Structures are given as structure tokens and as C-alpha cells.
Amino acid sequence: MRTMAIAAMAALALAGTAEAKTWRVKPGPSAQTELQSALLSAKPGDTVQLAKGRFALAGGVSLDVDRVTIRGAGADKSVLDFTGQAQGAEGLLVTSDGVLLRDFAVENAKGDGIKAKGADQITFRNLRVEWTRGPNTGNGAYGVYPVQSTNVLIEGVVVKGASDAGIYVGQSKNIVVRDSVAMFNVAGIEIENSFNADVYGNVATRNTGGILVFDLPGLPQQGGHDIRVFKNVITTNDTPNFAPKGNIVGTVPTGTGVLIMANRNVHVFENVIGDNGTVNVLVTAYRDEIKDAAYNPLPRDIVVRANVFGPGGFKPAGDLAGLAAAGIPLPDILWDGATTYVAAGAPRAEPVRIDIRDNVRKDKSAVSVLSLGVDIAGGPLTEAQPTPTIPPVTPIAEPAPVKLPQR
């Protein structure tokens, strides 16, 4: 009986293999049409295989079929080159479920690099997304860009040169970002308006800001919560902010390690964070006027523990440069201190717990912490009443590890 069951399963597996088709696409003058045709013709279970070489594409390409794999010969070997892009707001767009993208590169997209919208079980693996001229305001906004997606896995990707965020996960749920590298972007890795994310084992360096956890008003999904940022290396984020003004990341001071803005239950632990010229860890309320009555701009239930700090605050930029000029040295961990806010004209208060403990410095000196004592979200820094004392809080439970469905 058992043997029969196994035989039946084996037969099923074989049938599955036999039916799945591989669509092979090569670089060349008709690459655009061949690649897009393959992406349109593929059936669930199929693979679109990119040959080695450089695919010069004049327009964005898109995939809307479930359970398709797009696979190249390596992140340096199969390159989708959008330098000559004349059409399409991103390089590659995915709008279907169960898609695996692996082992290829996207270069010089006119807008975003790879966008996945409304995708469940989307995997980005061993990819490179790059704007090859380096930091430039004219580069596309996001490198790897899942939005309104669920069960997102980003691993082993390298993103360079994004004028907003290299790896940007927006309005999504159940997210793992690991073993990836973000360099020379405005924001290295950004988790925005998202629920349940684990960000670990990544390197964020030479960006304007290393790892950002944001929540913004006025969006379909807001109230970001349950984010763990751990065991990352977040060092030497020193690229002058090159975001176009008006974008929220344009406010990130050059030389920021970790930036938490709004959100609930964010745990930052066991990271190496250092050589960030403005501040190693910044915890702040959203500072603009809030028209959205449902929005909470305060970061609350924030844990920063057991990190190893290198030097920070030695070259403060942006608003925080003013603090330093006023004789307030920038600490390793800076909190604006906000516990009240005004949303849609109504004043509100919120119990805010900030738990900072067990952090160490590489040079064994004491880890410095400062609350600016700006009680109201967005309050002027000129009215700061800095204090190194942050009230002790009851323990804040760490979110459970993110579990992704078997894929």
C-alpha cells in the first residue's frame, strides 16, 4: 500500500516535470520580443531561461503568469540592459503569484528595476540590480521593489545606485530580506508600511542611510509593525543624499545607520553598526503635517539591544548637524522623544516604550544614548530638551520569526 502511494507520487512528480516547459531566450536584436513573448506564453510551472549575455531592451517587460521562474546564468552573466529604455516605468514587472526570479541582472532601468505588485510568494534570489554610473539623482527609484505583496523572500541580491531605496518592501506582509548587499543607494534597505519582516544577514554600506523602517500616512496599508532587523552589517553609510527632493528619503541625513520612523514593535539587535557620520541609530516620529486621522507617526515599542557599535556622529548632516553645532554631541542611539502628535487637527498621546540595552562599543567605551525630548511629533529641534535618560520600560515581546510557506 505504502509502495503504491510512493509510486503514485513519483508518477505525479514525473508528470509535473514532463509538463513544465523551458522557454530559452538569447540576447540579440529580437530579444525584446522573444523575452516578452516567452513571458506571455509561459504556463504555470514553466521556466523562462535567459542565456548568458547582455539583453539590450528598449522597453519594460512583464510577467503575469503564476508559478513561473525567470532564471539567468548568473547575476553577472545574464544582464537585462535597459540603458536604451524608451518605454515602461520599470525594467521588469511581476503581477502574478509564486514567481521565482533568480540569477540575472537588471541594469539602468529608467524607473524602478524589478517591481512586483500584489504578488504572493515572490522570490528574488541571487539577482543584481544596478545603475552603473553610480549615485545619480536621475537613477530609478527602487532596485528590488515588491509592493502590496505577501510572503516575500529576497535573498542574495545586490543593489547599487537606486535614487530612493535599493531594496524596498512596501505595504507588504510576511517578508524575509537576507544575505543581500545594498551599496550606493539613498536608502540601502527600506521596509515601509509593512507587517512582519525579518531583515538579517545583510550588508548595507556606502548608502546615505543603511536600513530604514518607515511608516507613512495616506496609504492603503499603514500601521507598520513587527519588524526584526538583526545580524546585519550597517557601516560607512556616507554617500551624500542624492534623492530628488520631495521624496521622504530625501530627508535622511547622510551618514545614518538605522532609521526607524513611526511603526510599532521594531527590534534592532545583534547588528554591527558603525562609521556612520551622522548617527548609528535614529528613532524618530514622522515629522510632516498629518492630514490622515488614522495615522500614528510615533515609533513605539522599539527595542535596540545587543548591537556592536563603531564610531558614529563624527560628521553630522542635515537637521542633526544643527544639534551638533549647538553643542549637543550626537550619540550612538538618538530618539526624538515624541510621545504626542496631532493627526487631522486632533491632538493625541500614546504610551511609547523605547527599550535600549546590552549594546556595546567595539572600543569598549560606553554606548551613548540621547532623547531629544521633543515631546510632539515634528516639534522643532530648536526646542529640544536633550536628556540621556530614557525611562525604563516593561519588556517588549519580540515578534515571532517570519515563516514563509514552503516554495
Next chain:
Amino acid sequence: MMGLSRFAGVLAAIGAAVSILAAAPMATGKSAGVQTAALLSDDPPATLQATGLFRDAAARDPAPGVTPYALNTALYSDGAVKRRYVYLPPGAKARYDAEEAFGFPVGAVLVKTFAFPLDARTPDGPERVLETRLLVRRAQGWAALPYLWNAAGTVATLTPVGATIPVTTTDASGASRTLTWQAPNRNQCKGCHSLNGAFTPIGPKARNLNGVYPYADGAENQIAHWTRLGLLDGAPAPDAAPRAPPLHEATAPIALRARAYLDVNCAHCHRPGGPADTSGLDLRWSQSEPVRYGVEKRPVAAGRASADLEFDIAPGAPDRSILAHRLASTDPGVMMPELGRSLVDEDGLAVVRQWIAEMK
């Protein structure tokens, strides 16, 4: 009262039934009627002519039961001339809706042909016809069938992978103008025609159809006409239905003209449940909260497209409004809409800019 063309529609249906039995439309000349069964099948007609929607190869002469219509304000497509038609199976009616696209019955076909007059100074002269796109209402939902015309304009072939076609015409000043026409692929069709994940028509809404059309047998309001022909169920008198003014209707308030333009050109994506709902911008005609339609709304994921500007709409300052900036761009990483144009719609832009300039 049964209108003459409704009677013709019944005849067409009989013709269709006969031709389904014959399994193929007649090869030449005379119409065999609309091939509903073939259009509803997974193997739709390979050429537009085989759909039976038109009596002539050039698709200028609609088959009986195929009714022309026009929109008060249309999507800008590089200035292409558009010819629209609706076909409903005999006896079937669309369901009126005051807000969204009408509810069309299975078997309904929406037809849109795109063409450019070769010389803008003689708009009724020879033209380059590019595409005829069909939306067919099947039992499981809408299907898009894009037919691409050959250069001679004699045959249109089903082409779901899209195409890029250079088009050279003479503009109103007599100068030669070349544009790159992008026939969308199936995914790109969905890029606009998607609402809550389902393929959805955009144009045929009450506010956009509520206008007079010059039918062959006399001018008539389209909602009244559709109702009279038995194509539409539940519609009020045109006076009681919403109406969006045409872009150039100088007597209409600028705010209504601009909002109608944004509704048609942007709101299929920028609305809850639309492909661009991520930013929270809602450009539907019905949205009454200024920040939701962009007033002092900050960009979310615009990247360099924000052009160092703070707000989608800065009241009184079109030059400081991201929305106007993106309408004025042809850079693929900046321009809005993302698809469907390679030129700037100067007329639409002017109306939007005036609206913002006059906004307090």
C-alpha cells in the same frame, strides 16, 4: 417600439446562428454577422474581418447590431482618432451604473479602432489605421483581443504580444511628425484595465456617455439611444444622469473639465483597487477629498519623477505640482500615464494647469 436597427440586430443574430452552424464566416464580401461563439471561444478569430463586427475589410462599416459611440472626454493616445462601437447579443442588455462602467452581459463586445489621419489638415482624408482592440465579455470575465492592422490597412490580425510601429504624419502646421506607436501586449492591456484584479472596461460610464452622438438616422443622446434600442437597462433620463464635460467645453467650470480629464486619463489606475492604488492617490471623478486627489499630497514612490517638488498638486502653482510635471514629460521613468502615449497632450495639460493655477 422596436427601432429599425434593433430589428436589424435580430436579423444579425439569425445570421450569426446560421454561420455558427457553418463553422466559418463567409470568405468574401457580405457580412455573416457577429461571430459571438468564436469571440467567446478560447480560439478567437485570427483576423478582425472574421469576427463579423464589420461589413467591410477596412472596418469602417459596422455590422447590424454594432452601435457606434463616443466619450465626452477620451484617453489621450498621441492624438489618435478613435472609433468606438458596442455590440450586445440579441435581447441582452447592459446594466446602468451611475458611477462605474456599465454591467455588460456575456457576449458583449466593445470595439475601439485607433488611426491617424495622414495629414492633420485633412482629418477626413487618408489615414494610417493601427489597431482595433476588442474587449469581449466572456462567462469568466472580460478578454482583450488586440488586432493589429497591416501597413496598407487591409487586414487586422490578432496580436497579443504587442508591437512597436513608427508612424509618420503631417501635423496641423504642415510639418512632418514621427511618433512611435506602442501596441500594448496582453499584460500592458491589464496594466490599465484592471480593477481589484479583474479585467474591467474603462470608457463606457454614464458620465462619459452622457452626450449627443450624430447617428446616421439623426443625433441623439447616447444614454437615451441605448435605452431606446433596448441595449441599456435601468438608466434615468439623460438630465438625471451624471455628465462629465468634454475637455474643450468652454462653458463648463475648469475644475470639472480638469477632473473629467484626470478621471479618464488617470483614474483607471489611480483609484482604490486599481493598478496604482499603492500611492493612495485617487483621481476618480467622485473623489471629493482634496488630499486624496493630490492637493498638498506628498509623493510616495515617485522617485526622480517628483522632480524636487513637494506636492502632487500645489494650489496656485502648476510649476510646483508633480502631477502637471508628469503629464508634461515623455521620459518613461517620469511620464504619466506610464503607457499609451509618446507625446504630451498639450490641450489636456493646459486645462489641468489652469485648474491648478486657479486653485486657492
